[in-house]
Amino acid sequence: MLVYILDPAGTCFRCHDPLHSLPTDGPIGDVLEKPVLTECDGLPAHTILHPALTPLAVPLPPDKIVEILPVVDSNNAVLLVVLMRCSPLNTIEKASLVTVAKSISVCCKRVHNMVLTASSQASVAKGQNLVSHDDGETFSYMDRKILQLCAELSDLDAASLQLKVIQYLQRETDSSCCCLLLFSEETQLLSCQVVGDKILEEDISFPLGSGLMEKLVEEKTSAFLVDTDNDVQQMLSSQLDFPVHSMLCVPVLSRATGQVVALACAFNKLHGQSFSQEDEKMIQHCFCYTSTVLTSTLAFQKEQKLKLECQALLQVAKNLFTHLDDVTVLLYEIIQEARNLSNAESCSIFLLERGRQELVAKVFDGGVVDDESYEVRIPANQGIAGHVATTGQVLNIKDAYSHPLFYRGVDDSTGFHTRNILCFPIKDENEEVIGVAELCNKINGPWFSKFDEDLATAFSIYCGISIAHSLLYKKVFEAQHRSKLSNEMMMYHMKVSYDEITKVLSEGVVTPTAIHSDFAELHYTPRSLPDERTLPAVLSMFADMGFISKYKLDTNTLTWWCLMVKKGYRDPPYHNWMHAYSVSHFCYLLDKNLDLSKYLDDIEIFALFTSCLCHDLDHRGTNNSFQVDSQSVLAALYSSEGSVMERHHFAQAMAIINTEGCNIFENFSRKEYQRMLDLMRDIILATDLAHHLRILKDLRTMADMGYNKHNPEHHNLLLCLLMTSSDLSDQTKGWKTTRKIAELIYKEFFSQGDLEKAMGNRPSEMMDREKAYIPELQISFMEHIAMPVYRLLKDLLPGASELYERVSANRDHWAHVSHKFTIRGLPSDNSLDFLDEDAGPGQIAPTESDTEAINSNGLERERSPEEG
Template sequence: MNSLHLEVSDPGSILLLLQDLADLPCTLVQQKLNKYFQNVTGAKVAFLAPILFETEEMVIHVVGEKILDRELRFPVSWQVINHALHRAVKQRKSMAQNITELDQELLQHLRSVVDVAPNLFLSIPIQHPIKDHIALVVCLVDYENKEDAEHNCTKFVQECFRYCLGLLLSTLRCQEEARLKIQCQNLLAVSRKLFMRLGDLSDLLREIMAEARKLTNAERCSLFLLDLEQQDLVAKVFDGVVTGKTVKEMRISLNQGIAGHVATSGKLLNIRNAYSHPLFYRGIDDVTGFKTRNILCFPIRDEERIIGVAQLCNKMDGLYFDVFDEEVATAFSIYCGISIMHSIVYKKIQDAQARNKLSNELMMYHMQQVEDEAVQALLNCRDDHNIKDFDQFHFSPRNIPYRHMPCYVLKMFRDLGFIDHWKIKRTTLARFILYVKKGYRDAPYHNWVHAFSVAHFAYLMIKNLELIGDLYMSHLQALVFLVSCLCHDIDHRGTNNSFQTKCGTVLASLYSSEGSVMERHHLAQSMCILNTEGCNIFESLTSEEYSEALDLLRNNILATDLASHFRNVDKQQAIICRGYAKDNLDQRKQLHAMFMTCCDLSDQTKTWKVSKKTAEQIYDEFFSQGDLEKSMGTAPIEMMDRERASIPDLQVQFITNLVLPLFTNLATLFPLTEQLVNVIKDNREVWKVVKSLFQKYSQKGTTGMDILLDPRLDEEIDKTFNSLAGNSEGSPEQETSEQKASCDCRPSEMNSTEVMPESN
């Protein structure tokens, strides 16, 4: 039918149309109406833009006869609509306008269904028959006879909708209800997934980002949690951000950027063109190479307040995020907030349960308290405690009788002047020492004897290298240095950090998120002893000194994790090479960390027989862990597998790559310790000789640990060196010290596979 000869009122045609529309879904109803209007008006394309009064949205499902894969939704208040369809709504009259005023995404659909680029379109508003608002806008694109037919087209469309509007609105309402049902089902499915991740906040945040992307079909999602104390937004889990270095966390100030604006205002922000928005920071795009086109940023709330912000980037199936995406995001944010807060509370409950379990475990292990009689017995010991060369670097503290070791700890505190300088009560110090001794388990290597040896080396350094007098340490730093060495392995279980993490132990559940699982536990146990009644040797310190002492204790004990040493070894090397600046606080911290590692590895500086005995204890502990891992169905790394480990090779690698560079740096700074470097080199030579002897014993079917314990090995070593040197001066007893092939050579914590094979 040609629009020039159109009869405005044609009840017959409208009745046939109504009959054709019966029992059809909303999209097919609109498709048939569009086709009908195109036929009777000669328009190249017709489309309907119903207005959802409740949400103040304009929605387009069909353009011409093309049903859109994703409906277009616009708030009626959007500026882009004010230039086109909304003008007709606002003025409630038909308006002919330039096609370029339409939304860009809508224009793309129009151009996909017509052969020639359209120029004009006619907007015809349809009044709701009952309510005082416009129900929809009918658009006729490039209609015929622009000047004569506008009036007739408007009348015809309005006349048609006197009969069809109710049917269209009913089908539209059904479609919206179906959409809301699907949305609710999707959100319920998402909430089910989220609540399955409550046990791990990082997993939960990853799941939230994945589901947010899926619900809105976004390319990327960033999620920031609010840190009220620092007034920052913090992201610790990232979605597809690739940079040249590993980023542990990203912080954004609350008063900066899009996320900061949303967090402070509490209002969702939908940005169509990110680069033109004044709040957008393009620096991250420049670093990552990612191109941000559009952003949907919304707040995440719990029941009381904003706890974070989610930021979606780049709509993948459209030009920008629409009102439907805003609705989904707003609803989704409620589930996010509830699940995040529940995860945080759940983590606190888990930590409390883990601490309670750990407390019960420790209570059972250390059932008895230190009695006053034991304290008095320590203080009243009648031994003169005057073993020769106790204050010399070549002295082995393992030669001290076990029962007298607490007495010699008292001697170290007294000789260094700590008792008088800090006015430490002798009963408090004695009780502290006995509690520390009780805190160590009977592990093959990481036990009280090891702690005593490490503390003795700290004593030697403070005394012989004059660390206080030469301003390498303050009096307080020296006191905490000795205490740190004494406490640095309290309650060690004979297994390393990797084992704790892989097995998901109580300690791992408490500390794995922070790293250095065992070291943090040693620190916590040290604090428990200090807080035990009658044990606080820091009680005479001022509040400032006390706070500093606890910080030093933390830094020192955490520094005994070899993973920490490997992270800082380059900095320490640079300090030694360029010259140590005693007034530089960062350099002093690095140097003290190096001192802790030296003390922890000090068994390497003793004679061959001492170092060999230490190696026996270390590999006994290593192989025990390896046996435990095998019983759990896990293959241990080579150095912990008694059937595969080559002890001499491991020792040579360990000395060459870790111990020797460490003590060479110490000797560069303190030439007095050059003697230690020589002993370490001698011990390495013995291990090289031992390697050939191991091969000979292995051919006879003897395994590594049995070879090390065989008394004939020492005899053959002596013979070998005597034949090489021609006299007793070649004896390894005079030339060596070694090992602690791991002192805290906790294999999985070593960052270099060159130090111990497969150490990670």
């Protein structure tokens, strides 16, 4: 490396070690015209005028270049150039060289000013005979020492640079120790990196306070500390870890802004002397030439720190995005990364549950909480975390115990002492708060700084993205489980052959009267129809209700869909295909006899009918409670949303619709298609008894006020009521049908009860074959569930009174025959035929189809409301 100073005439550059010159043409001339850091393959041969330049001549080795670094003055005129033979530099190294050039420029300017000042003072002193030869020698000696110090200040590390300045001050003030207290305008903190001849392993930071230090910064004046300043002595002695007896404190100003950037402190004058104004002037004189280098290096160090933090954030992003498959593990990683980035003692993450308006924490510093009883839940509008979740703003609390939102009870119970808190929101891509992170107790400082706030804000972006994607990944994962479950079900028992479709279509779509003369009458019992005739009956109902013509349904597609739906039902005693067919037939009866088009839109009636056919798809003969208690796959998928089985039924219906060749809604517009799926979802979910009980009050209000066809809420309530009444429609048939249905439903109930006992659980009374008293259970069910349903129906729809009367008569018959029931559960032959030996007074006589139904092996009954 060689340094060349531009000749005053500007004709050449001169190097003083070794002494030689360099012409101003070639690459050097280019730098004179455009003074920027320039690289070249070497210097031309005609510029090599000294052996010292030979290593820079062309050609150079392939891995070497020549870098030309110009140093310019404030007018961008070149003062000198530095030639270096080196390997190609990266961006950071080039930036460092530019910083060095600026520092050299400042030093050159200071030296130039110092020479001018010395010459002026020497001239005045000589003219007035005020300065002796010895004083001139002393001034020259001081200048030489300053120049020597400036020449050594080439460090890019602020601590190393401070060490050289502090050692200089320590020698010149004859003090036992010196330090620089760096002042941050943003945080109002004083920090120290070097004390005496020692670079500290960890910075010492303390607040500016409201005493002497604040006065020095505000007034920009020096101070001499003597033994009487006990408070300042004690504070400095405790912070710097050595006794302070006397001190000289001089503010260091930025040449650019004129603001205080540091306090230069000299401690404990040696030999029993006191600090003097000469010491103060010496310190001021030192920083007159070194403050710019110091502030530039500190700025460079700050940029380096920012760069490292950015790199750390990128690494954090990489770490977080590798744990998207498990939100719990992801939250634990976020806690660890947040603590490391901010140097916090502890961290907590709360996720916002909007439905319940609560902040929930399941992951803590110590690990993951699996037991829900140990998770922390707090209202989303209370406390520090609640305030941040509500406002969406960062909250930096320097003294936790003095803040009105802080609750000390946790500290009192755990023994943990919370000093300060940094709480920040975690938002998704829509700027909606999805969680809150709470950091406690800054480890390497008195509190969290503005830099920590900015870092937390940047970090929260990665947190929000990763949490949102993790939750989305969870939904996709669950959707894959649903798809796998659906495919498993269809592959196992839902294969439909072309021959089956051909067989159903061979006779065409028949009329309802061709099936049975009373097929469209309210008293007709659909269970009287043999199983093999149910599919033609379904197609007949589709046609008679006008769906095939109105919605242009392809008969092949419709037949395939019907076959898939039928095969989608398993064979439990009650919740099987015959039940689905019976429910859909009752919907057909309501439309034909009560003219539903007066109350509902055509697409709503279509959705109701298809939902009746699909509402119990893949029923396993067990209820929602059993799915949850047994921790089944269905419960894992749907328990968080409620109505486990009903959601599964709807999912199976969608799986069939999405099967190639089975989409009966293929001719719908986009709007109609979405409307149909939404209606089917709401109607099928309405088959959950819990849902019916939730809306019962609204149904009664609607019945009292009268149905309003222009009220969308009335449409929704009526659809739910019609679905429930269809679901319970076996209770509107003759006594023998009702009695036979009871056999099937309790047979299914008791099978579930046996499974629960095998699992070590205690089944409910209605599920326990050893405790269930069927007449009492049936009477209770009919009085509290079935009869209120049909009472609402007759209040809303004229012509439905017959249905209520039949249900009431069946209830009376259960009461009449209850004296015959001397056992719990079912008889050994699982038959209740003995109850038919005498009919109670007022009992409606069985119809022909009733009698046929009793002899049909396909007889079954709608699930009772107790099933959920």
